[in-house]
Amino acid sequence: AQKITQTQPGMFVQEKEAVTLDCTYDTSDQSYGLFWYKQPSSGEMIFLIYQGSYDEQNATEGRYSLNFQKARKSANLVISASQLGDSAMYFCAMREGSWSNYQLIWGAGTKLIIKP
Amino acid sequence: GAGVSQSPSNKVTEKGKDVELRCDPISGHTALYWYRQSLGQGLEFLIYFQGNSAPDKSGLPSDRFSAERTGGSVSTLTIQRTQQEDSAVYLCASSPWGLNTEAFFGQGTRLTVV
Secondary structure (H helix, E strand, O other), X not given: XXXXXXXXXXXXXXXXXXXXXXXXXXXXXXXXXXXXXXEOOOOOOEEEEEEEOOOOOOOEEOOEEEEEEOOOXXXXXXXXXXXXXXXXEEEEEEEEXXXXXXXXXXXXXXXEEEEO | OOOOEEEOOEEEEOOXXXXXXXXXXXXXXXXXXXXXXXXXXXXXXXXXXXXXXXXXXOOOOOOOEEEEEHHHOOEEEEEOOOOHHHOEEEEEEEEOOOOOOOOEEOOOEEEEEO
């Protein structure tokens, strides 16, 4: 079974609109962490936001927020007021177990294109 | 340097040749990772180095793949007798210790085996 599922292979969004990128995960661990990374066409992976399984509040970083619904095992990324520079691949990833576990499990990604 | 540096950025090689990919992590970062990303796919873990500990090589796809990290800093990923299925982007990342928050990635080496 897929551990990380990103159901949207591609999305087109009008500039300045909000965007929600879906991510569902599967783990039996109580302690885990969820990450979102952005990969522009230049290739590097850029860390966006992190949510720990015990964090009670949704993580926020500027225009990025993570809609963490633990019971549904979903960790959707919300980008407010989208910009042309947000066009990129977006990957959801999970670290299972304690923070000292160094392996990440990655989703297949969502290609986001922002239209002017 | 300020970020993770990888070289070369692009490499085209003939099937059967050996290639070396280099990663220069952020200074002071003890953890270093190699990932492989095939077209349109997520990242596939290859190998992990942490300080002076024995590396975790569990993700290496075959014995044609090897990696070393000299002096706890620069790392080289070597692919021997390259095959067309080795074509991918090879990404290196480093983090201060383990993966408690984030890893910093290089821009990758795009390897094409013809």
